[in-house]
Amino acid sequence: MSTSTPVYANLLPPSWKVKISEWLKEDCPSFDWGGFVVGEAPKRATLFCKSEGILAGVPFFDEVFKQLDCKVTWNFTEGEWLKVATEGGKVKIAVATVEGPSRKILLGERVALNTLARCSGIATASGLFLQKARAAGYQGIVAGTRKTTPGFRDVEKYGMLVGGVDMHRYDLSSMVMLKDNHIWSTGSVTNAVHAARSVCGFSLRIDVEVQSYDEAVEAIQAGADVIMLDNMEGESLISNAKRLKDEFSAKHKFLLESSGGIDIDNVQQGGHVDNSIDIISTSSIHQSTKHVDFSLKIDPSS
Structure with missing residues (x-):
């Protein structure tokens, strides 16, 4: 190597x-x-x-x-x-x-x-955020987001890489991300996931933003690859993440992502960092x- x-x-x-x-x-x-x-x-x-x-x-x-x-x-x-x-x-x-x-x-x-x-x-x-997460014991993936400046994406995504973090999806075509508007437009998490899979095939991951434990379960059972526990924090985030892993990881292959309001000032707090969460994504490393x-x-x- x-x-x-x-x-x-x-x-x-x-x-x-x-x-x-x-x-x-x-x-x-x-x-x-x-x-x-x-x-x-x-x-x-x-x-x-x-x-x-x-x-x-x-x-x-x-x-x-x-x-x-x-x-x-x-x-x-x-x-x-x-x-x-x-x-x-x-x-x-x-x-x-x-x-x-x-x-x-x-x-x-x-x-x-x-x-x-x-x-x-x-x-x-990016580097400072990663250091703080690692110092708190977090061993998962730290990622940016797609909230980059139009026309300047190459530069901003490049900076994330040099700083040592994951870029997350590069653009709309890089990964399927189904957010609340997609789910509301199709009627359910299941409908949105199945529609996406019918066209993206096996080569793209599907990341679904969920607001509750029940929505997370639906996304897992529908075949989503990544479950974004959006704007969850504190004991609710950690308990939901551990419960999902305990109940479904033996039958389904999926990653759990925490996103929403995470920055360098709170990343070390117990409500954000736990190794039952596979990915922490934050726009604070490139927007602020x-x-x-x-x-x-x-x-x-x-």
């Missing part, structure tokens, strides 16, 4: 580089006034990190400057924790250098920084995250 560090960049679809081209076009749709001012003189810029966190989003940063004929050299590896140091009275650490024509460095600056900051923030929040603070400064002497 290989023990090398995973290269998550190899997961990215062919379309991701096109998106970066679109971001550059969006940021400079017409004349580049600042680029005219600085010209084509070759320069070197330093990427500084000014707040601690996990470095994530390196492929996106690299591609921005590759498309602008610039070269990036990294001092750290993606996935490393950036521990800031004091330099000249300011808290920062030199993470990378960018070399190329002055106007092109500045043309890519904001697109590259925004992407790196957001991705690193999600990786950091602070960015890691980066800046790019051209060396006047370069």
Whole structure:
């Protein structure tokens, strides 16, 4: 078995580089006034990190400057924790250098920084959440959700991976998730599960959101693969999870998922963490995250 560090960049679809081209076009749709001012003189810029966190989003940063004929050299590896140091009275650490024509460095600056900051923030929040869950004794899967920013999904899902958590379903086509609206529209949990299975076949899992023990039983017996105990907490969540496993795990293969209102501040509470629950999913690691603070400064002497 290989023990090398995973290269998550190899997961990215062919379309991701096109998106970066679109971001550059969006940021400079017409004349580049600042680029005219600085010209084509070759320069070197330093990427500084000014707040601690996990470095994530390196492929996106690299591609921005590759498309602008610039070269990036990294001092750290993606996935490393950036521990800031004091330099000249300011808290920062030199993470990378960018070399190329002055106007092109500045043309890519904001697109590259925004992407790196957001991705690193999600990786950091994911890593810290996972640490807290593990410290509380939880050994199951910690996952994000599909509540990502339209057009920015690749970056946000990538940050979750670098932070060490599961991405959950990538999009609507990746897994069948039947929520309350699906169930109400079809009349019952059973109807919704059977309709989904009739078209998705054996290759996709069906995840059903339930509101009670009885709905969970119905979902299991209908053939659902994952039972999401939505917005359950405390003794009700744990007792229902243990009861479902005790009564049905010998006859049915299923996973139990806890979701709804789980964040880093309450994940260690007994009402959320129990190993009878296979998956904890939370949007707090990507919707409510602070960015890691980066800046790019051209060396006047370069």
